[in-house]
Amino acid sequence: MSRFWSDVVHRLTPYVPGEQPKMDRLVKLNTNESPYGPSPRAVEAVQNAAGEDLRRYPDPNADALKQALATYHGLTPAQVFVGNGSDEVLAHAFQALLKHDAPLLFPDITYSFYPVYCGLYDIPYRTVPLNESFEIDPADYAGEAGAVIFANPNAPTGRLMALEQIEAILKAQPEVVVLVDEAYIDYGGTSAISLLAGHPNLLITRTFSKSRALAGLRVGYALGSAELVEGLERVKNSFNSYPLGRPAQAGAIASVEDEPWFRDSCARVIHSRERLSGALARLGFEVLPSAANFIFARHPQHAGADLAAALRERAIIVRHFNAPRIRDFLRITVGTDDECDLLVAACEAIVGA
Amino acid sequence: MSRFWSDVVHRLTPYVPGEQPKMDRLVKLNTNESPYGPSPRAVEAVQNAAGEDLRRYPDPNADALKQALATYHGLTPAQVFVGNGSDEVLAHAFQALLKHDAPLLFPDITYSFYPVYCGLYDIPYRTVPLNESFEIDPADYAGEAGAVIFANPNAPTGRLMALEQIEAILKAQPEVVVLVDEAYIDYGGTSAISLLAGHPNLLITRTFSKSRALAGLRVGYALGSAELVEGLERVKNSFNSYPLGRPAQAGAIASVEDEPWFRDSCARVIHSRERLSGALARLGFEVLPSAANFIFARHPQHAGADLAAALRERAIIVRHFNAPRIRDFLRITVGTDDECDLLVAACEAIVGA
Known part of the structure; x- marks a missing residue:
């Protein structure tokens, strides 16, 4: 707080974007970026x-x-x-x-x-x-x-x-x-x-x-x-x-x-999304139907924050919102199939399916 | 005006930037850009x-x-x-x-x-x-x-x-x-x-x-x-x-x-500015002392709007502000020496020195 700030600044609660960690070798599935490069x-x-x-x-x-x-x-x-x-x-x-x-x-x-x-x-x-x-x-x-x-x-x-x-x-x-x-x-x-x-x-x-x-x-x-x-x-x-x-x-x-690049890129993400959703469902996750490049899923036996922390220990970053109604969910960006496979394997190890 | 606009939109008078004409072969001295490319x-x-x-x-x-x-x-x-x-x-x-x-x-x-x-x-x-x-x-x-x-x-x-x-x-x-x-x-x-x-x-x-x-x-x-x-x-x-x-x-x-590029680029602009200021002064312009990459000048016998229009006819664009106290001035970006010479020659033709 500062006497030099305008009134609105004192009242603000700024948005916090998904982190952009400055480390390599991370499976980064937290900010809904495309897994493929641009056109x-x-x-x-x-x-x-x-x-x-x-x-x-x-x-x-x-x-x-x-x-x-x-x-x-x-x-x-x-x-x-x-x-x-x-x-x-x-x-x-x-x-x-x-x-x-x-x-x-x-x-x-x-x-x-x-x-x-x-x-x-x-x-x-x-x-x-x-x-x-x-x-x-x-x-x-x-x-x-x-x-x-x-x-x-x-x-x-x-x-x-x-x-x-x-x-x-x-x-x-x-x-x-x-x-x-x-x-x-x-x-x-x-x-x-x-x-x-x-x-x-x-x-x-x-x-x-x-x-x-x-x-x-x-x-x-x-x-x-x-x-x-x-x-x-x-x-x-x-x-x-x-x-x-x-x-x-x-x-x-x-x-x-x-347009050809665009159609192909979207189609690949959609294909990977369905594959990822199926794999997580088989591990007992409840996966909401998604029409996006991410899925929103929760596991009946594991708190969202715990899951996110356990994934992070395995160098996989997903987004967790500590907010009412959704704190047991993870928002997982659809990565490449390889990245999704790493995520699924980590989830399998964590939830012990 | 639209019923969908918020109150503030109705009251706004937006800023008008210097124009960015989409034509070639123009001596563009209106938006204080550097005459030299970046580093x-x-x-x-x-x-x-x-x-x-x-x-x-x-x-x-x-x-x-x-x-x-x-x-x-x-x-x-x-x-x-x-x-x-x-x-x-x-x-x-x-x-x-x-x-x-x-x-x-x-x-x-x-x-x-x-x-x-x-x-x-x-x-x-x-x-x-x-x-x-x-x-x-x-x-x-x-x-x-x-x-x-x-x-x-x-x-x-x-x-x-x-x-x-x-x-x-x-x-x-x-x-x-x-x-x-x-x-x-x-x-x-x-x-x-x-x-x-x-x-x-x-x-x-x-x-x-x-x-x-x-x-x-x-x-x-x-x-x-x-x-x-x-x-x-x-x-x-x-x-x-x-x-x-x-x-x-x-x-x-x-x-x-x-830093070497930066110092050299600024020094060249300063040199051209002094040269341009001197040339315009010799044509009878009153040139304010400038520490910028532009000069602000007026001619005792010519209205600013007229000068700007006459320069535009010669494919030279400068900035004119139709505002109290300064409407007889032109704001002229310091270009390359060649561009400044074209401007000075055009001014000479216009004011008939």
Whole structure:
């Protein structure tokens, strides 16, 4: 605490990201990174962006990237907003679109950054419990709301909502922004993009950090009506005109243009996920159905914290959340099959199956 | 305007950066970029960061970069904060350290992003007029203040304050944060870093976009007491845990470690600045003394807007601010000597010397 801090700083409880240990020979399954490298075309584009031109500011509006994303998703560039990772995109959305007098609604179990943003921008919110199967029930999202946000698939559960369920929430809340965080949508889910035409209050956020394997480059984006995007642009241009550097813009464009790599990479992760889920189920784990690049699982005889600690002793890092309802779960990133096999073998040794 | 926007969005007047025209063969002297490329070591480091590892998140705390900057400046890593360009660092500083009940003080003529940040975070402020020579007078910064911010050298004037003058402001305002924006300090000014030891309320911001010729990479930083830096970290970790990607961290570290390149690059710009100032003075321009990589000049017989338009017709872009007191000035980035010669020749043709 310091007398020099503004009031909000005293009140903040910052987000704690999954650790990035600085040691080698670790099976790192804690931050939902892709087990495979990015598109070689993206790598080449980043390399090509590293030259004399770095002395120049990047395009503040990232027009070429917006055009590439618009073309890819069948939208117009005015419906695309880009930022320095989807975390920055979400931050701007909280300030620009989710802050109103009535409370923002989001699930009690979801991306734990959401309440942090509320603290940063002084946004009133109300959490809505997932049902007993850890699913979002659209019926719970009626009533007074300043806005709604949820992730689909949800994190850290991995559970997917059907498009009809999302539409039900949009119909229940046509007067406020409904933000669908699709960080993990590329692993088998159906995007809400097709709902954009009929719902000017729908905003969808996406990231290059998971399915595009570019977490190290920091690129995220949002898709929505031009009026929602304009609100984001106004905040962005009052915060940092140039959020995306030249290497990031170049790499992201090249990634969007490499569809064969993208499809193959996602398919491999989905295949490994199903294999991993089956193996853990055979060890007695309860594994929630996942449409993400991670699984969420608990063992009836072992506390989550104990399991996470025992895995760490075996140089395997997974994510454990010491939070109500989910402290017996582990969130395990889908790695390569070899990494998954190491994890399963370690779990087998620990739970003594 | 949209019913979906939060209140603050309706009130915002976003910052407008200098344009980044998408045309070749332009003499671009409008955004204070370096006329010379970055350190070859920085370029190589960015290239080397482009590979398989891009699938991994970067170090959220950028420890290696903080260590490099701490070593370079003779400070501890806990005194260093890094961000996605100094604009992001400033944004966090406004929210974390400059927002208080009493008004923030800054010069009437300075970086035009400051009042935009105040709008974004609802910070009360009071502008303090520069004197008739466009200088900051420390005596004007006494009295009630929630915090103080000014640029040294100031922008867009280029005028430098002596260290004693900065110390006078620090002594007049020991109970509130005094932020010195040193974006342009490397072109002949003396940094306030030596004052950090005696002033826990002093924060200094810096950028890699000017003297390090890495505007395209987006890296900025702040130096201050550990308690000020902690305030910034708390806001940063409530906004975006990973503001700097892997290429940015790697390139910045390599740049800091290439002192010969840095000294040579700054010296060349300073030499060209003096040459350009002299040439424009000979054409009848009033040129303010500059310690930056730009000059601020006006001609007694020609309106600033007219001069800027006439230069643009000759494919030379400079920055013109349509603002009180300075609308007859042009802010001209110091380019290569060849670019400066083209500018001077164009000015000669326009003013008919």
